[in-house]
Amino acid sequence: xxxxxxxxxxxxxxxxxxxxxxxxxxxxxxxxxxxxxxxxxxxxxxxxxxxxxxxxxxxxxxxxxxxxxxxxxxxxxxxxxxxxxxxxxxxxxxxxxxxxxxxxxxxxxxxxxxxxxxxxxxxxxxxxxxxxxxxxxxxxxxxxxxxxxxxxxxxxxxxxxxxxxxxxxxxxxxxxxxxxxxxxxxxxxxxxxxxxxxxxxxxxxxxxxxxxxxxxxxxxxxxxxxxxxxxxxxxxxxxxxxxxxxxxxxxxxxxxxxxxxxxxxxxxxxxxxxxxxxxxxxxxxxxxxxxxxxxxxxxxxxxxxxxxxxxxxxxxxxxxxxxxxxxxxxxxxxxxxxxxxx
Ligand SMILES: [Zn+2]
Numbered sequence: 001x002x003x004x005x006x007x008x009x010x011x012x013x014x015x016x017x018x019x020x021x022x023x024x025x026x027x028x029x030x031x032x033x034x035x036x037x038x039x040x041x042x043x044x045x046x047x048x049x050x051x052x053x054x055x056x057x058x059x060x061x062x063x064x065x066x067x068x069x070x071x072x073x074x075x076x077x078x079x080x081x082x083x084x085x086x087x088x089x090x091x092x093x094x095x096x097x098x099x100x101x102x103x104x105x106x107x108x109x110x111x112x113x114x115x116x117x118x119x120x121x122x123x124x125x126x127x128x129x130x131x132x133x134x135x136x137x138x139x140x141x142x143x144x145x146x147x148x149x150x151x152x153x154x155x156x157x158x159x160x161x162x163x164x165x166x167x168x169x170x171x172x173x174x175x176x177x178x179x180x181x182x183x184x185x186x187x188x189x190x191x192x193x194x195x196x197x198x199x200x201x202x203x204x205x206x207x208x209x210x211x212x213x214x215x216x217x218x219x220x221x222x223x224x225x226x227x228x229x230x231x232x233x234x235x236x237x238x239x240x241x242x243x244x245x246x247x248x249x250x251x252x253x254x255x256x257x258x259x260x261x262x263x264x265x266x267x268x269x270x271x272x273x274x275x276x277x278x279x280x281x282x283x284x285x286x287x288x289x290x291x292x293x294x295x296x297x298x299x300x301x302x303x304x305x306x307x308x309x310x311x312x313x314x315x316x317x318x319x320x321x322x323x324x325x326x327x328x329x330x331x332x333x334x335x336x337x338x339x340x341x342x
Pocket of ligand 1: 090091092104105106107156157158159160161162
């Protein structure tokens, strides 16, 4: 049974404006706001963030904070203050040795920065939880990935990762992605999220953690290898409460959506978590509007616990707005109200 219907929101400036938007979300059947807090918001709009969370609570909405695009390690279009302020601690290409515009989340520098960001917001804003939004290494993406091209190069080959690899395995880190490298990347990728999730639960055990990973095939032939493609390892993390998978385009085959949905539910059940599936509420819209209700029903019938869409008002007014953004938002709202019997 679907118990939560989420929408992401990045209008994080004025409380009275957020209030009007939250009321509109309520009218669209939303139960939970995924509050996309950028590094700039954290640095500049801090006084208003707790007030905005309070206002959402007052109106009966749950709030999960999304460290949107933080370090460009998480998904999202925002720019990263960490990268602006740090020349070191970036992910490094294994093949060319170039430093890339992605924070290396295996460095103590970024791990501290990220933990402080989350712990501070947990204490000051008192949300219901946090949302780990498409964490990833810069490369690679599999050739059959929905998000990218051929995977030759990979990260991270920075001095910190290389030293940690050699300390653990007793030989220098290869430039070829061997099984040891894959295992190392999976294990290290979970450290930053596990440590921060644990720290958050120590502040308040009721804080709920959703880990949302790329909706990849993870098949025998193709895998994205972006650090969180081993769903069993992600699902087994004791500090995560909800196992979630990201958006796929409405134009992709229904069978692919079903496959991702079924595997998401299976992993969540296997590890005693709730399951969540995301819908494309920005950028593209289905050719036939009835597809929204149909795919929501597929998720419901598959046993998904929570559904979510990116983003408020279909991305209206942004470069990633759907062609008929407000119509997409209304259509998603109709399905939200329907599954909640509202
Ligand atoms: Zn690194």
